[in-house]
Amino acid sequence: MTTLSGGTDSALNWFRSSHSAPDGAACVEIALTSANIHVRDSKSLHGSSIAFHPHQWTTFINTVEEGENK
Template sequence: MSVKPSTGHGSELEWFKSSYSTDDGPACVEVASTPGTAHVRDSKNMHGPRLAFGLQGWAAFVSYTAGP
């Protein structure tokens, strides 16, 4: 998997989504990072709610979702 930047949409954050997500297919989450924080949003609703995780919380989430 690789990541690709999403279109800007005027955000101060640089958002990335998985290369597994296509422009015409199923939408997925997008992630942006700042020092100490991982930001997450729904790619179908870019101006909707966003979540922010501390880096330890994000690492725990990613390791959980990646599976064994």
């Protein structure tokens, strides 16, 4: 996982879930590249983002889903 400072990821194509509230008050945004999955807070578009390697992202998602099923 890598933390990127603001401004380094402005060329990425960011998107959020269709389940998110229209105002984006409690959302994260995701941007995909061939090497990483980038995540940022939708309230802080010019702030830092986190980049996950695909393996790390899969582990994170699986862990969240397992927690929801308990």
